[in-house]
Amino acid sequence: MAQDLASVRTLLETVPGIPCQGEAPIFAEPWQAQVFAMALSLQQRGVFTWHEWAEELGLQIKSALAEGDPDDGSTYYCHWLATLERLAVRKSIASPETLDRYVRAWIHAADRTPHGQTIELTPDDFG
Known part of the structure; x- marks a missing residue:
C-alpha cells in the first residue's frame, strides 16, 4: 500500500495533466481507473519508468492532436490506453495481434451483455 502511494505521488510529479482532486487522481469512468491501475502495476514491476511513460504518453498525445483529437481533456485516458x-x-508483453484479438473479443462480449451487467470474456468471445 505504501509503495502504491509512493508510486502515485511520483507519477503525479512526473506526468503533468492527470486530473486530480487534491493529491488523488479522479476518473470519469471505471475503465479510466483500471487503465491507471494497470500502468501503476506495470511501473511497479519494472516494465517501464515514469519518465519513459511520460515520454511515450506525450508522443501519443502529440500524435493524436496532429490527427485532429480535441484538446479538451475528454480523451486523456484514451491516450493512456494507447500508450x-x-x-x-515494445516491451514484448503482447503482440499487436494479441491486443487486436482481445479488442475484438471485448467488443463481442460487450454486444452480448445486457446494459448494467458486468462484461465478462468467455472462450466464445474469441471465436
Whole structure:
C-alpha cells in the first residue's frame, strides 16, 4: 500500500495533466481507473519508468492532436490506453495481434451483455 502511494505521488510529479482532486487522481469512468491501475502495476514491476511513460504518453498525445483529437481533456485516458498498448508491444508483453484479438473479443462480449451487467470474456468471445 505504501509503495502504491509512493508510486502515485511520483507519477503525479512526473506526468503533468492527470486530473486530480487534491493529491488523488479522479476518473470519469471505471475503465479510466483500471487503465491507471494497470500502468501503476506495470511501473511497479519494472516494465517501464515514469519518465519513459511520460515520454511515450506525450508522443501519443502529440500524435493524436496532429490527427485532429480535441484538446479538451475528454480523451486523456484514451491516450493512456494507447500508450499502454504501445509499451506492451515494445516491451514484448503482447503482440499487436494479441491486443487486436482481445479488442475484438471485448467488443463481442460487450454486444452480448445486457446494459448494467458486468462484461465478462468467455472462450466464445474469441471465436
